[in-house]
Amino acid sequence: MRKQCPYPEKLCSKLEQCAYYQKVKPYCEKFKAYCDKVLALSNDNLEKTIAIAVALCLVCAVLVSLAAVALKPLQVSNKELDMKKNILDVAGLLQENSDIEKVFASQIEAKLVDLETGEYAEGNANEYDQRKAAKDPAQSVAIPKDKDIAHIRIKAKLAKVYLVKDGNTTKSIILPVSGYGLWSTLYGFLALEADGQTVQSINFYDQAETPGLGGEVVNPKWRALWKGKKVYAEVDQASLEKGLIEEADKGEPALALIKGTVDTSKAGSQYQVDGLAGASLTSTGVTNLVRYWMSKEGFSTYLSKVRTVAEKKS
């Protein structure tokens, strides 16, 4: 007598017609026989316990894999949205309940900059991933050890900058920055006014410094201290005479985090930001990454062109 089929009849007849199933059928039957044998064992049996555990692991692994694959597009779009949120935040355009996509599309323009020439480069800036490009030997360059003050070793040849637009006018420029702190590489954005010199804001969207110590880089109160600071040593005769700025420092990034609180009554305070309390090493890392990206290795050539255009306009 034929054993009763536990599966719906239609499915069984379809399976019987399938050439692939015919090939694997002997193995399926063996597997089913093994399952029946194991299930008939007592619950105290070691083989049954192991077999059930393995089966459970397999089912869970399949479910997790399916979830990971199915949720990938959602993850990608959430990541993009989060990045846009960070950019609007550093641009000072993030407001509660604002439509991020809409504000971003209407006020932010992504551009590619060739770091060597300081010129805008061709290409789809919206599709470009600078962090990915830095890992691709064809799109990146190794940083000479003596110049790698941010300890990042490699940089993408093209950087993705964001221009904050008000009609045809550029209100500010958002530059990607990165560098090593104490425990992690910090990734963030530095927003400069259209003069390519005055800081509007800074934020770090990816870092793993200690919360409460180096992690204070994300504290809005500390971030607010950056507003209005100057990046480059200005050609200021009084400062030159007082020895605050040396002739050789002209055009070099002067901005730095200092130990303690900045005395705003003192000359040169426009180039200083309070260091993070109890986190000298992260503070040094932040100074180094800002100085690296504002130097000729980073955006200095581009920004000097921006300044020339801004001066001509004013």
Ligand SMILES: Cc1cc2nc3c(=O)[nH]c(=O)nc-3n(C[C@H](O)[C@H](O)[C@H](O)COP(=O)(O)O)c2cc1C
């Ligand atoms: C558990 C732990 C976590 C720390 N995390 C940081 C950190 O994220 N950034 C940092 O600069 N220093 C951190 N430090 C402190 C450094 O080891 C070092 O003492 C500090 O940077 C010196 O800063 P100060 O000269 O301002 O006191 C941490 C120390 C400990 C014990």
